[in-house]
Amino acid sequence: MSQQPDTRPRPASNGTDTAPKTGVLLVDDDKFLLDMYVMKFTAKGYDVHACLSVSDALKTLRGGFKPDAIVFDVIMPEHDGFYFLTTIAAENLRGGAAIIGLTNESGDDAKAKITELGADKTIVKATMIPSEVVNTVEEEIAKRKS
Numbered sequence: 001m002s003q004q005p006d007t008r009p010r011p012a013s014n015g016t017d018t019a020p021k022t023g024v025l026l027v028d029d030d031k032f033l034l035d036m037y038v039m040k041f042t043a044k045g046y047d048v049h050a051c052l053s054v055s056d057a058l059k060t061l062r063g064g065f066k067p068d069a070i071v072f073d074v075i076m077p078e079h080d081g082f083y084f085l086t087t088i089a090a091e092n093l094r095g096g097a098a099i100i101g102l103t104n105e106s107g108d109d110a111k112a113k114i115t116e117l118g119a120d121k122t123i124v125k126a127t128m129i130p131s132e133v134v135n136t137v138e139e140e141i142a143k144r145k146s
Helices: 031-043 054-062 081-090 108-116 130-145
Strands: 023-027 047-051 069-073 098-103 121-124
Touching: 023 031, 023 054, 031 047, 031 130, 047 054, 054 069, 054 081, 069 081, 069 130, 081 098, 081 108, 098 108, 098 130, 108 121, 121 130
Parallel strands: 023 047, 023 069, 069 098, 098 121
Antiparallel strands: none
16 A cells, blocks of 8 residues: 655745754843743744753753853852853853843943953843843844854
8 A cells, every 4th residue: 555645735945944043042040031031032033041040051051052142140149140251261161152241230340340251242131121132132143143
């Protein structure tokens, strides 16, 4: 008995089906905010890895995830964003990722330290809604790819 050909409709291919998605690593101890960022980035088609701690984020990077952007909260329990930046630099885990720090510190000292440790940009969380954060991250990724 021969099999009938599969004639079910298939979605049209746009030629990018095999192209890797842009990856984003999100690190924030605030689960509500992290979930909101995950939702926003996923809706835009990103491959998102979300971590509630620096330890989990480092494990993800050490495990081989190569994001196009790393977005991290600066103030977190256990290890803060400064430790995170120092560790990814020391272990060469950045790859080509744009690095964006999220903070509620509006002072120039914190921003300067974040930049000094290798971040491309610092976002004051209270001044941007999540969709604006996504747009800013997209701009930073585009800068690194150009």
